[in-house]
Amino acid sequence: MAGGNAIRGSRVGAGPMGEDERGDSxxxxxxxxxxxxxxxxxxxxxxxxxxxxxxxxxxxxxxxxQDQANPPPSPRAEPYKTHLAYVKERRSDEDGAAILEEALAALRQRRRL
CATH class of the missing domain: 2.20.28.270 (RNA polymerase-binding protein A)
Structure with missing residues (x-):
């Protein structure tokens, strides 16, 4: 034996891993x-x-x-929406103009003081 290593080329725990050692699956x-x-x-x-x-x-x-003839449809990919797009979905142009006018009035009131 070269080097005196009897388990050369193998590591601890290596060996056949069959059902006999692990038990039944x-x-x-x-x-x-x-x-x-x-x-x-x-x-x-x-x-x-x-x-x-x-x-x-x-x-x-x-x-x-599991039905090969009728697989489920792919989910629809929603496009990316900006914050402004979500706001426009919730508010009409008239609502936006009213809110803007209210905010400008408050700003003008603060500047006068």
Missing amino acids: APRRQVTYYCTQGHVSAPFFSMEADVPESWDCLRCGSPAS
Whole structure:
């Protein structure tokens, strides 16, 4: 033996990891999900677990279902809105003009004092 190391090329804990050493694995089932992009995800679930109706696709993140003919539609991507866009949704132009006039009147009143 070169160097006197009997376990050369191996590390502590290395070896065959079969069911004999770890024990029996829990019974499980594989469920197949399909997304609108045509991707297939097949995660494993415990036999006792409740299988969800939808699952996020592992490749594109779209929702997927077990029905290959009718996968769920992709979620609509909402465009980015600025703060001003949200304000304009809540207030009409007339409301905005009234609020602006009220704020200007208050500002003019403070300047006079």
